[in-house]
Amino acid sequence: MLKIITAVISRDLKLAMRRQADIVSALFFFIIVVSLFPLGIGPEPDLLRKLAPGVLWVAALLATMLSLPRLFADDHRDGTLEQLAIAPHPLGLVVTGKVIAHWLVSGLPLALIAPVLGVQFDLSAEALVAITLSILIGTPALSGIGAIGAALTLGLRGGGVLISLLVLPLYIPVLIFGAGAVDATVTGLGGEGHLSLLAALTFASIGFAPWAAAAALKIALE
Amino acid sequence: MLEADNLECVRGDRRLFAGLGFKLDAGELLYLQGKNGSGKTSLLRMLIGLLPPEAGSIRWKGEAINSDEYRAELCYLGHLNAIKEELTPLENLLAAARLADEELSDDDALDALEQVGLAGREDLACKYLSQGQKRRVALARLVKEKRPLWILDEPFVALDMAAVDWLSGIISGHLQRGGLAVMTTHQKVNIAAGSVRELRLS
Numbered sequence: 001m002l003k004i005i006t007a008v009i010s011r012d013l014k015l016a017m018r019r020q021a022d023i024v025s026a027l028f029f030f031i032i033v034v035s036l037f038p039l040g041i042g043p044e045p046d047l048l049r050k051l052a053p054g055v056l057w058v059a060a061l062l063a064t065m066l067s068l069p070r071l072f073a074d075d076h077r078d079g080t081l082e083q084l085a086i087a088p089h090p091l092g093l094v095v096t097g098k099v100i101a102h103w104l105v106s107g108l109p110l111a112l113i114a115p116v117l118g119v120q121f122d123l124s125a126e127a128l129v130a131i132t133l134s135i136l137i138g139t140p141a142l143s144g145i146g147a148i149g150a151a152l153t154l155g156l157r158g159g160g161v162l163i164s165l166l167v168l169p170l171y172i173p174v175l176i177f178g179a180g181a182v183d184a185t186v187t188g189l190g191g192e193g194h195l196s197l198l199a200a201l202t203f204a205s206i207g208f209a210p211w212a213a214a215a216a217l218k219i220a221l222e
Numbered sequence: 223m224l225e226a227d228n229l230e231c232v233r234g235d236r237r238l239f240a241g242l243g244f245k246l247d248a249g250e251l252l253y254l255q256g257k258n259g260s261g262k263t264s265l266l267r268m269l270i271g272l273l274p275p276e277a278g279s280i281r282w283k284g285e286a287i288n289s290d291e292y293r294a295e296l297c298y299l300g301h302l303n304a305i306k307e308e309l310t311p312l313e314n315l316l317a318a319a320r321l322a323d324e325e326l327s328d329d330d331a332l333d334a335l336e337q338v339g340l341a342g343r344e345d346l347a348c349k350y351l352s353q354g355q356k357r358r359v360a361l362a363r364l365v366k367e368k369r370p371l372w373i374l375d376e377p378f379v380a381l382d383m384a385a386v387d388w389l390s391g392i393i394s395g396h397l398q399r400g401g402l403a404v405m406t407t408h409q410k411v412n413i414a415a416g417s418v419r420e421l422r423l424s
Contacts, residue, residue, distance in 0.1 A: 007317070007321055008321065011317045014309065015308050015309070018309070018347070019308055033394070078302055078303065078305065079301075079303060079304035081302065082272065082298070082302070082381070083304045083318065083321065083322065084321060086271060086296060086298055087293060087323060088290045088294035088322070089290060089323060089324050172360075218272075221272050222273050222274070
């Protein structure tokens, strides 16, 4: 079981390394969207501090959305997906591997760059730690839930827009607890509660979402 | 070993075929023939379990085919090559084997690539190869393939004459070892097999 997951992860990471433009464009999108807000709002530290968690999280959702349409589309186009579907192990495990690889390529870089971007919003040290942790813990859920949307819209024309409509509403809980963790830390309530709920969302979506996505993929392959 | 009974295929609101059945034993080759759009690829996709038949059943060694055991004995080559443009032929072969849960050593993979005439191009990304060479990368899987049931969709497309002869030899060898093969093709090819069955879809 672990063997197939690691095989998928290592293949997808190798492909991502050969096609770095994809990783870099999502990361730069995140950086630019987040940087536009301080420029647009102007030098009002109180307002910026208040806005920071929401802005960072919304930008993280959108940056994750950017790479979702290609999660299965490339494998579908060149026939690899068929081969994966008839391999002698459950398709859900393959999708689990792809979700983990997607997070390593699209979610993890966002968490690593977030503290740097947070400085633009005059966030305190503890708020920076909180935003980094919340993005680190929350983004795997985005990849997991996003895989369902990517599988359901596979092979449809204009699938990219449709994924956003399907998936963004499902991202709302992650957004609320992710941004909430930072607010709670800043106001002194402690962000642990929010982070625990975020971790629960992540575990649930890594555990269950791949199987739902696998069922959708089988329908797309018929 | 492979039996199909009373299969019916409906795509959209058109019925492509109905009441189709066949039986294939070790060492036998099934030739699927028919016009474009007569349902050859649909039938192959039923045999690999991706397309559930509208009616009828398919059995492998007497068991229904929706099991991991069946998929572990199945090798399918579609009309898409299933190779990654960014990876080299060697990486493609090794990755495909790992994902299909097959054992394939680096030496075996290199040997297979040499046999399909890609020696010296193992380290070139597949996007720089020609159509025929990409097809050869996909076919290199068959060289070391030990699984008993081969299902091949138009395996001779984009190949030159020498490669067609080579591939016919590979398929004959597989059949002589007691394997089974189901394939579609529009070309005339000579495959030495104990018994060749033909099925014409119309």
